[in-house]
C-alpha cells in the first residue's frame with residue numbers, strides 16, 4: 345500500500361482528503377504543521393508527500409527545502425497552493441517539486457495526480473485470501489456505498505458487525521478492508537465456524553488451561569485472546585452450535601473470557617465481525633440461532649449484493665484479476681476480447697466474485713499469447729428462466745442499437761430512447777457498453 349504524508353493544517357480539508365485518500369486505498373499519515381511534517385518525511389517510509397504551501401509554523405516551501413537539504417532523492421512532493429500564487433508554484437517546480445494543484449482543490453484531480461506520480465495503490469497482503477489485490481471493493485454504487493460505510497464503522501471499533509451475503513461475494517475481503525481501515529497493525533484472526541470440529545470449537549474460541557481436559561497438555565489461548573486489539577472474524581456464524589452460542593453471547597457482552605478449566609476472566613478487546621451466507625432471522629425462527637445473540641451481533645449490518653446484481657463490478661474485477669495474474673506470471677499477460685467481455689457481463693455468476701476469479705485464472709493459464717481461453721460453465725443455460733435477465737438483454741440491445749444509429753452521440757441516442765443523458769450513461773456503464 346502506498347504511504348502518503350499529508351501536511352495540511354486545515355482540519356476540514358485534512359479530514360476530507362484523508363477520507364478520499366483512504367477510500368482510494370492509500371495509507372495516510374496526517375501532519376498539521378510544517379515542522380511535524382518535515383520530521384515525518386525525514387523519518388522515511390513515505391512514498392509521496394502532499395504539502396500545503398501555507399502552514400502555521402514554517403511554509404511548505406521551507407519543508408521542501410529542509411527535506412532536500414537532508415535527502416538527495418526525496419519522495420515526490422505534490423504542493424497545494426493558494427489560488428493566484430503562481431510564483432510559489434514556479435519556484436517549487438524549479439526546486440524540484442513533482443507538481444502542484446491550486447485551491448479550491450478537487451479531490452478527483454488530486455487522485456489523478458497521485459496515480460500519475462506513484463500509481464494506483466497496491467494494497468496490503470490479504471492474508472488468508474492469499475493475494476495482493478487492491479482492497480477497494482468495487483465501482484458499483486452498492487459497493488462504493490459499502491466502502492464509505494466501512495470508513496464510518498472503522499471509527500466505532502467496539503461495535504460488532506455482521507456481514508451477510510451469498511458465498512463468494514467478498515465477505516472476508518470486506519472484513520479485511522475494515523481491519524485495514526481500523527487497526528492495520530493489530531491482528532486479524534479468521535475462524536470458519538462451519539469448518540471447526542465440534543469437539544474443538546469451544547477450546548478454539550475460548551482457549552483452555554493445561555489439563556483442562558484429556559489431551560490439553562499445554563495452555564492455549566483462544567481466538568478471542570489471539571485477536572488482541574484487532575478483529576476476530578467469525579465466518580459462517582450460523583453454523584455455531586447452539587450450545588456455544590450462549591457462551592459466545594456472554595463474551596461478546598462482557599468482553600471478557602475465561603479459558604476452559606480456568607478461573608480468571610481475561611479482557612478481550614477485539615472487535616467481533618461475523619459473517620453469514622444464511623438468513624439468520626430464518627435460523628432464529630427455526631430455533632437454530634439464539635435471538636439475543638442475533639441482536640447482539642447485528643448492531644451494524646452490511647449486506648453484500650451478489651455479483652449479478654452489480655454488473656458494473658464485473659469488468660472492473662476482471663481487469664484486476666487479469667492484472668494480478670500478469671504480475672505473478674508476466675508471460676501470461678492476457679487481454680479480454682470484446683465478445684468475451686460481453687460473455688462475462690451476461691453470465692449470472694452463481695459463485696459470485698470467487699467464481700469470476702477462478703474462471704479468469706483458468707482462462708489465463710489455458711490462454712495463448714495475449715488471448716484468453718474463456719470457458720463459462722454451461723453458459724447456454726444461464727438464467728434462461730430469469731425475466732430480469734431477458735429484460736436486461738433487451739435493454740442492452742436497444743441501447744447498442746440507438747448508439748449505433750446515432751454514431752455514438754449520447755445526447756441523440758438518449759433522446760431516441762426517451763431517457764436522460766445521465767440515465768443512458770449510467771446504463772452504459774452498468775452494461776459495459778462503449779460508444
Ligand SMILES: Nc1ncnc2c1ncn2[C@@H]1O[C@H](COP(=O)(O)OP(=O)(O)OP(=O)(O)O)[C@@H](O)[C@H]1O
Nearest residue numbers: 473477481510511512513514515516517621697698
Ligand atoms: N472486492 C473484491 N476485490 C477483489 N477480490 C475479491 C473481492 N470480493 C471477493 N474477492 C475474491 O473472491 C473470493 C471470495 O471472497 P471471500 O472469501 O471474501 O468471499 P466470502 O463471501 O467470504 O465467501 P464465503 O461465504 O464462501 O466464505 C476471494 O478469492 C477474494 O479474493
